[in-house]
Amino acid sequence: MKFLAITLITHRPDPITGIQRTTHDRFREVVDHAVLAEELGFDGFGVGERHERPFISSSPTVVLSHVAALTSRIRLFTAVTTLSLLDPVRAYEDYATLDHLSGGRLDLIIGKGNGTAQRDLFHVTPEDQWDRNAESYEVFRKLWRQDKVTADTRFRPPLTDAEVWPRPYQRPVRVWHGSATSKESVDLAARYGDPLFSANVTHPIKPYAELVRHYRDRWAHYGHDPARIAVGAGTAGLYVARTSQEAVKVYRPIFESTLAFQRESGLPVVFETVEDFVARSSALIGSPQQIIDKVHRYHAEFGHSALHVQADANGLTPSQHRTSLELFQSEVAAPLRHTLPDPPFPWAPVLPGHSEPREPVRA
Numbered sequence: 137m138k139f140l141a142i143t144l145i146t147h148r149p150d151p152i153t154g155i156q157r158t159t160h161d162r163f164r165e166v167v168d169h170a171v172l173a174e175e176l177g178f179d180g181f182g183v184g185e186r187h188e189r190p191f192i193s194s195s196p197t198v199v200l201s202h203v204a205a206l207t208s209r210i211r212l213f214t215a216v217t218t219l220s221l222l223d224p225v226r227a228y229e230d231y232a233t234l235d236h237l238s239g240g241r242l243d244l245i246i247g248k249g250n251g252t253a254q255r256d257l258f259h260v261t262p263e264d265q266w267d268r269n270a271e272s273y274e275v276f277r278k279l280w281r282q283d284k285v286t287a288d289t290r291f292r293p294p295l296t297d298a299e300v301w302p303r304p305y306q307r308p309v310r311v312w313h314g315s316a317t318s319k320e321s322v323d324l325a326a327r328y329g330d331p332l333f334s335a336n337v338t339h340p341i342k343p344y345a346e347l348v349r350h351y352r353d354r355w356a357h358y359g360h361d362p363a364r365i366a367v368g369a370g371t372a373g374l375y376v377a378r379t380s381q382e383a384v385k386v387y388r389p390i391f392e393s394t395l396a397f398q399r400e401s402g403l404p405v406v407f408e409t410v411e412d413f414v415a416r417s418s419a420l421i422g423s424p425q426q427i428i429d430k431v432h433r434y435h436a437e438f439g440h441s442a443l444h445v446q447a448d449a450n451g452l453t454p455s456q457h458r459t460s461l462e463l464f465q466s467e468v469a470a471p472l473r474h475t476l477p478d479p480p481f482p483w484a485p486v487l488p489g490h491s492e493p494r495e496p497v498r499a
Contacts, residue, residue, distance in 0.1 A: 137431075137440075137476040138483060139469045140368075141173040141447035141461075142182035142215045145193035151393035151451040159192060163199070169447045170203040172458070174210040176465045179483060180243065182213035182444060187221065188253035197230040204238035211241045211483065215444070216314035216333075218249030220269035221258040223292055224276040225300055232280070235305045240485025242306065245333050245368075246273060247314035247321060264291070266320045273311075273324065280308045306486040312368060317343050319350060326354035331366035331479065334438065339406055340416045344369070345437040366479040368442035369434060373419035375452065376463040380422040384410060387421050390451035420445065424467035431472055441479045 143166055149156040157165065170181045181203060183196040193199070200212045212234075219227065235242040248269040255261065260268060268291050275292075278285045279300050287295045313325035316335040325332045332351050336344045348367055355365055373391075377383035391410040398405050407413040413421075418434065420427045431443065445464065449457040 137469075137472050138179040138442045138478060139465075140180035140182050140213060140442065140444040141169065141178050142184065142213065142370075142444045143169065143193075143447040144184035144186060144191055144215070145199070146190050146448070147192045148190040148397075151390050151397070162192065165449075166199065166447075167202060167206065170210070171206055172461070173447060174207045176461055177469070178210060178465070180211040180213050180442075180444075181207075181447065182215035182245070184215045185218050185249070186251070186254065187218070187249075187257055188251045197234050200242075201234050201237055204234065204241065209241075211243055212238055213243050214245055216245045216247035216249070218254070219246045219272040219276065220248040220265045221254065221260055222272060224272040225279065225292070225295075225298075227272070228276050228279040228300055229302075231309065232302050232304045235309055236302060240306045240487060243310045243312065245312040245314045248318070250316075266318075267291075269320070270324055277308075277311070277328070280304050307488050308486060310481070310486060312366075315347060317347060319347070322347055322351045323354050326351055326358055326360070329355075329358070329360045329364065331368065333368035333442070333444075334370065334440070336370045336418045336434075336438075337372045341418070341434065341437055348438050348440075364480050365439075366442070366481065367438050367440040368444065369438050369440040370418065370444050371420050371446070372413075372417045373421060373450070374445040374460060374464065375421045375456075376424060376427060376460045376468060378423060378463075380426055383422045384414060386452070386456065387414075393451065420464075420468075424463060427464070427468050428471060431468075431476070435476055441477050 145162065145166055147159065147162050173181045183199045184193045185196045186193050196214050196217065204212060217227065231242065231244065248265050255265065271289055271291055275287050275289060278287060284297045284299055285295050286297055289295065312331045312333045313321050314333045314335065315321035322332060332348070334344045334348060352365060356362065375383050375387045377386065388410045391413055395405065407417055413419055420430060452460065
């Protein structure tokens with residue numbers, strides 16, 4: 137199994153201290169967490185894309201380019217690239233550039249995105265968002281694979297023998313499809329034989345497991361080899377401690393602050409207590425063995441080979457955060473790497489004709 141640390145770059149007051157970092161300091165923290173993730177042995181680092189409060193992750197290519205310059209091994213993910221909101225030509229240009237600068241360490245997780253404010257900002261409607269997402273992906277996919285592209289598009293000017301530069305580094309970049317509860321995203325992934333990344337954050341396991349099963353059904357419907365399926369899954373929180381009692385004690389005020397924020401914001405509340413959150417959500421809070429057991433339970437439902445955890449401290453002190461990540465890597469990830477399978481493809485640049493990965497571009 138492969139392990140990613142991700143951030144949506146939420147920008148709101150610390151749930152325990154109530155202090156809100158400046159925008160500058162928040163970005164600095166994200167970069168520091170990416171460097172730490174590579175130091176500790178994570179396989180990937182992901183940055184979300186959102187265009188509304190309370191997020192400041194509107195430019196993942198810029199953030200990931202900076203991370204690429206400060207790291208050398210870790211793969212770089214988007215979580216997710218909101219193609220339903222973007223011009224696929226411009227998105228291709230940005231990501232092809234980032235892929236060169238990182239030496240082919242880029243993986244994309246795409247999705248339609250969500251939220252009324254960002255849909256309004258880009259004049260995307262609930263009725264057309266799925267068609268926009270599919271069209272943008274189809275054009276993006278062609279641009280990465282073909283030197284000249286012709287596309288009769290609805291949501292941007294049509295393309296006729298269009299040449300878009302730079303030409304890509306990876307041939308092609310790997311694209312995962314992020315999905316929470318939408319069959320449209322799952323079907324798009326299965327149609328093209330692409331891997332799926334389940335959000336697996338807001339609810340208990342059932343709706344996510346049903347969607348993964350639907351993905352496997354659609355994969356078979358489109359005639360793909362079942363041995364080539366790759367599924368990733370998210371988690372709702374992370375705190376690893378030596379004992380479950382210590383983990384719950386530390387995480388309780390973080391949970392209660394988040395619960396109050398959800399209620400004040402009119403967001404749906406799924407888990408009323410920290411005990412229920414630990415037991416029924418995908419959050420990995422507890423002793424190393426408890427977390428290993430939970431990952432195995434989820435794997436029995438998903439069959440996933442990649443897992444993401446939160447890169448942000450999210451109310452933990454810097455010391456607590458680092459200790460938790462260190463324990464996760466040494467006493468959770470290490471045994472899971474031996475007992476659960478990796479994705480069915482090399483965790484390396486997709487470079488046909490090259491036996492060794494090439495170096496990233498250096499200034």
